[in-house]
Amino acid sequence: MQLWFSEDQTRHIRISVRIKAVLHRETTPYQEVMILDTVELGRMLVLDDIIQVTEHDEFCYHEMMSHVPAFTHPRPRRALVVGGGDGGCVRELLKHPTIEQVDLCEIDEAVVRACRQYLPEVAAGLDDPRCRILIQDGIAYVKDCRDHYDVVVVDSTDPIGPAVGLFDEAFYRAAARALTADGVFVAQTESPFFFQDILLRARRNAEASFAHAALYWGVVPTYPGGFWTYTMGSKTVDPARPDPEALARRAAAVKTRYWSPEVHRQAFVLPPFVRDLVAR
């Protein structure tokens, strides 16, 4: 059966993935939500025709989104995930023994519902008693928070549709206010090969809102170009200089496939073309 899903990764580059079945398709007030069963990548969450999560490689993204900020904070107790309705970041954050609560603030309940049903291993953390699900606009929610979260993870779609405000400086400033004294913020900020303007804007926002701004990277095979960036803001700790001993000691409790203490440290080493891009 030659059934293919295609995503326009850029206007001029397209990825196509062979499909076994369309498991779920729904148009919500925010977007089109699809769960596809693929031949090679396992099940796949697609929002507005953009691949968000595949069972095959989601660990690369969710681990780097979650563990780098969580290990940057000296002792994270409360975390907030904005977006991320699939639950992958929640699952990873809950692996930290100090974590007492993870709030998931997802605007679209259909994403949570579809992932719970069709991607149970990704959504596993959503039923943990330490997880609270808030179906509401993350921008409005964060605006009203004060001094509450140790870690804020912005697991958004690309800056189109409902996610556009998550790339604004006002949101970064609000996230800084929502964070506690040693608070750490992270957002996925796209590819340095194809979406340099998004990355640079996030960088400026983080620099304007936090004492420390840092870019780190990792690979996500099903995202455009594979090379993915994460922009971090931190109130006190310099994220780019983690303490190797503390990292190794805390890592023993956290089982991972992509993240490791060494990968954590290497993620802040930028190839010169990326370093020069953000130094402009």
Add this chain to the structure above:
Amino acid sequence: MQLWFSEDQTRHIRISVRIKAVLHRETTPYQEVMILDTVELGRMLVLDDIIQVTEHDEFCYHEMMSHVPAFTHPRPRRALVVGGGDGGCVRELLKHPTIEQVDLCEIDEAVVRACRQYLPEVAAGLDDPRCRILIQDGIAYVKDCRDHYDVVVVDSTDPIGPAVGLFDEAFYRAAARALTADGVFVAQTESPFFFQDILLRARRNAEASFAHAALYWGVVPTYPGGFWTYTMGSKTVDPARPDPEALARRAAAVKTRYWSPEVHRQAFVLPPFVRDLVAR
């Protein structure tokens, strides 16, 4: 104009790239050689419908293929590139001040000719007086070499067609004999997400043929999954433990966009899922 080139990256994943023009197309005794002008990636070399080189991201691949082995060797004078008819690895190797000669052993003269004409910035090194071009079978050539090269770089296509023998243990052993006392060998060994068998076979070959075997990685956006591996064999120097000071000192003479002394060292840090794969 909706003109697209598509590559089947695996049997079930396809990448498509929008094209402005077909600049060159030729069927040789070995393969089909195409040079395409793309909208977003610059010009692109395609062999048997597989993307080899794009102007946009070739630096990622050629720098990591060339500088990691060249900087591993204490003082490389003579290097051999097997395959690599586009000239990208030659160009990078020639950046090392100690290099006196780079031999390019490419089986298909049509690749060299097409790249010289249409990818002059990639092929730049081919006209350097230190470069010698040998149009012949790399396997036969290496078999007859003894104790001659300091660095051997195997810049091959995937292990189908003329390149298949380059993934055999016999070739690795011959390459070890062709190398001098501190000789360093490297081969591109595909993606750990999609081609694990190729990577593991290369690993076993390197372990059987060299005192030190090591895997390192980098990103190549237009290769399947983006996460690309390189398998290294070394006769005396442990490649995974380079001397940071020597690296930094020698790096000053070599201008790069992806490789740096820090990237060099991070490239040997494998995410746990890759580390576990090769430790099997």
